[in-house]
Amino acid sequence: MTSLWLASTPEITTDPFEPDARYDEVVVGAGLTGLTIALLFARAGRRVAVLESRSIGALATGKSTAKLSLLQSSQLQKIKAHTYQSVVQAYVDGNLAGQRWLLDYADSRGIAVQRRDAVSYAGTSEGVATVEREYRIAASAGLPVRLTDTTDLPFETFGAVVLPDQAQFDPLDILGALAADLRELGGVIIQGTRVIGVKAEKPARVRTSRGEVFGDHVLLTTGTPMLNRGLYFAKLSAKRSYAASYSLPADATLLPQGMYLSVDAPTRSVRTVPAKDGVTADAGAAGLAADTLIVGGNGHPVGREHDTQRLVDDLHEWTADHFPGAKPTHSWSAQDYETPHRVPFVGYLPRGRGRIYFASGYDKWGMTNAVQAALTLFGDITGDTPPWAKVLHHRVTLPAAIASGLGANAATGWWALKGWAGVLTGPATDDLPLPDEGQGFIARSGLRPTGTSTVDGRTCQVSAVCPHLGGVLTWNTAETSWDCPLHGSRFAPDGTLLEGPTTHDLRT
Numbered sequence: 358m359t360s361l362w363l364a365s366t367p368e369i370t371t372d373p374f375e376p377d378a379r380y381d382e383v384v385v386g387a388g389l390t391g392l393t394i395a396l397l398f399a400r401a402g403r404r405v406a407v408l409e410s411r412s413i414g415a416l417a418t419g420k421s422t423a424k425l426s427l428l429q430s431s432q433l434q435k436i437k438a439h440t441y442q443s444v445v446q447a448y449v450d451g452n453l454a455g456q457r458w459l460l461d462y463a464d465s466r467g468i469a470v471q472r473r474d475a476v477s478y479a480g481t482s483e484g485v486a487t488v489e490r491e492y493r494i495a496a497s498a499g500l501p502v503r504l505t506d507t508t509d510l511p512f513e514t515f516g517a518v519v520l521p522d523q524a525q526f527d528p529l530d531i532l533g534a535l536a537a538d539l540r541e542l543g544g545v546i547i548q549g550t551r552v553i554g555v556k557a558e559k560p561a562r563v564r565t566s567r568g569e570v571f572g573d574h575v576l577l578t579t580g581t582p583m584l585n586r587g588l589y590f591a592k593l594s595a596k597r598s599y600a601a602s603y604s605l606p607a608d609a610t611l612l613p614q615g616m617y618l619s620v621d622a623p624t625r626s627v628r629t630v631p632a633k634d635g636v637t638a639d640a641g642a643a644g645l646a647a648d649t650l651i652v653g654g655n656g657h658p659v660g661r662e663h664d665t666q667r668l669v670d671d672l673h674e675w676t677a678d679h680f681p682g683a684k685p686t687h688s689w690s691a692q693d694y695e696t697p698h699r700v701p702f703v704g705y706l707p708r709g710r711g712r713i714y715f716a717s718g719y720d721k722w723g724m725t726n727a728v729q730a731a732l733t734l735f736g737d738i739t740g741d742t743p744p745w746a747k748v749l750h751h752r753v754t755l756p757a758a759i760a761s762g763l764g765a766n767a768a769t770g771w772w773a774l775k776g777w778a779g780v781l782t783g784p785a786t787d788d789l790p791l792p793d794e795g796q797g798f799i800a801r802s803g804l805r806p807t808g809t810s811t812v813d814g815r816t817c818q819v820s821a822v823c824p825h826l827g828g829v830l831t832w833n834t835a836e837t838s839w840d841c842p843l844h845g846s847r848f849a850p851d852g853t854l855l856e857g858p859t860t861h862d863l864r865t
């Protein structure tokens with residue numbers, strides 16, 4: 358499942374790994390957070406290395422729907438429910454700073470950005486109250502929102518809140534420019550290099566799959582932090598969701614002009630992508646509209662959905678119903694992390710002696726939040742923390758956020774029990790036939806949970822126990838992967854680590 362952006366962008370080259378090299382800043386992860394913070398430091402004259410286990414934009418950033426918006430579905434009311442108005446205001450101010458930085462950067466680099474209205478709509482009559490609440494909280498934080506009864510979506514809606522003049526783009530355009538600018542300033546981006554551990558010595562010692570490097574500071578911008586210090590993995594919930602792009606017939610008169618997100622279930626995200634130079638004429642000749650449609654939704658906690666392929670099919674069916682003639686061109690999936698109070702975690706990692714920093718928990722609003730996190734960490738390290746970041750750093754955790762965190766951990770505990778109980782009381786691997794193509798199952802080998810899968814004609818057997826904290830994995834039909842329902846680690850059928858808090862492959 359490759360995203361529209363990753364499928365149409367040439368690969369970005371990698372720099373060589375130099376064992377024992379010494380840098381000022383070592384950034385781990387080449388998504389939007391990592392590359393933005395790397396460029397900020399390189400502009401300040403620091404020697405910067407970005408270490409990336411896969412490739413630039415391989416995870417959430419390259420699979421985002423890339424709406425750069427301050428209206429974020431019903432996010433502000435979720436934050437308000439867990440914290441104070443001052444924190445809501447600081448969140449809005451930080452996201453505005455992130456949005457402004459990215460728009461100025463895109464403008465300075467001539468990157469195509471489309472200005473669009475952001476629309477959070479009610480898909481049911483029950484959603485109306487949520488729309489109105491979001492309107493009130495957004496307005497109280499100074500955002501120029503308005504309420505409307507109508508949208509240009511080709512199906513019934515029940516009212517919406519609109520924030521004009523937001524933006525959308527191709528996230529790989531931004532990552533490509535950040536990478537080029539970083540290199541221009543002497544920074545290096547080393548792909549295919551997994552960070553396995555960091556020792557908070559002076560300088561910090563970074564252990565990778567290819568040897569060690571050293572840095573004054575280490576910035577973990579890995580989606581969820583891959584070090585267990587501070588137990589942040591337990592405070593974050595990993596949520597996976599799906600997106601697909603569609604070509605439409607040339608006579609499609611129903612192409613919506615804004616960026617839409619439902620505030621109620623089923624979640625539907627809708628935006629269009631204008632054709633790049635030269636493609637418009639080809640589309641016309643093929644009887645297709647120049648714009649591509651993107652639809653997203655059907656999110657769920659990682660590893661806790663029985664049949665993920667059904668969720669992809671459901672997205673296609675919904676789109677075919679509402680946009681007649683839509684033909685899928687790409688479909689993909691990605692995950693992001695949610696904090697109990699919906700405000701990202703950004704700052705230093707406990708027991709990191711002020712040398713290890715991290716950012717996580719953007720709750721699928723990382724286009725603005727990744728940049729606010731980068732501005733925050735750059736300010737923290739250079740002694741110039743932005744005022745809104747000071748408020749976010751010092752927010753008080755209210756009982757509602759504690760209750761959310763406890764609820765999430767109770768669910769995690771239940772999944773841990775369910776996984777082990779299911780295997781120990783279930784059949785032995787040898788008693789079961791090999792799985793059909795694209796399928797996988799977990800069974801017992803002795804007392805050990807073993808995952809068996811067949812993908813592209815190859816049958817693999819791996820330990821089905823997550824090396825992070827021992828959760829029993831589940832099979833993801835849509836992406837043919839082993840996923841951990843506890844903290845969101847994911848593995849390829851042969852056990853190779855794909856993402857998540859763990860740093861180890863599965864044993865085969």
Ligand SMILES: Cc1cc2nc3c(=O)[nH]c(=O)nc-3n(C[C@H](O)[C@H](O)[C@H](O)COP(=O)(O)OP(=O)(O)OC[C@H]3O[C@@H](n4cnc5c(N)ncnc54)[C@H](O)[C@@H]3O)c2cc1C
Nearest residue numbers: 386388389390410416417418421422423424552722723724
């Ligand atoms: C389906 C979906 C749609 C979304 N749509 C939107 C949207 O419209 N608007 C919006 O604002 N936000 C959106 N988001 C959220 C946004 O995409 C993310 O919050 C943001 O991209 C996160 O950026 P990041 O740089 O922190 O993480 P990532 O882009 O995930 O980058 C982390 C990088 O770290 C690397 N890494 C991990 N572990 C290691 C290791 N041990 N060693 C070395 N490298 C490592 C990974 O390979 C990866 O490249 C969406 C998210 C999803 C899932």
